[in-house]
Amino acid sequence: MPAAARTYWLTSPCRIRRKDESLVIERDNADNVHIPVTDVRDIVACAEVDLNTSVVSLLNRHRISVHLLSHYGDYAGSFLTSDTSTSGETVLAQARLTEDPTASLAVARAIVDSCAFNVRRVIDRKLLARPYAVLHESIAGATSTAQLMGAEGTFRRSAWEVIDTKLPD
DSSP states (O other): OOTTOEEEEEOSOEEEEEETTEEEEEOTTSOOEEEEGGGEEEEEESSOEEOOHHHHHHHHHTTOEEEEEOTTSOEEEEEOOTTTSOOHHHHHHHHHHTTOHHHHHHHHHHHHHHHHHHHHHHHOTTTTHHHHHHHHHHHHHOOSHHHHHHHHHHHHHHHHHHHHHHSOO
């Protein structure tokens, strides 16, 4: 990829078409924009975008990802190149994992612990040390997702109380 390659932001509804080895951005109320595919690192779409398989094939060949954002700027999804994306086998294995309650509860425990660790790190390690220790005990003893969610809720309530002490009146 050349050093000049850059991220293209699509901020208005458009259609991306392929023309030879370049991309054509078609918008309703503006002229078409021709972009050589070698100039594109990735594309971020903040509005509705139409793609077809020939465009996706070209983007994949040049390892260009397309990231989709919602109307409010929230992440909605991505088209990742096949060399860097998760294989279908991995996705199926992850889906099968949800059928095993013991394994899925272990994954849920790890997610709750990781989130709480980050909340504690960002807000205040000292003030959240005890609630974090209680969370660890609750996570270890949880036998259902409902108990796990309750433990997480208790920890988050403590985190919000700590935030309240740090904010001005």
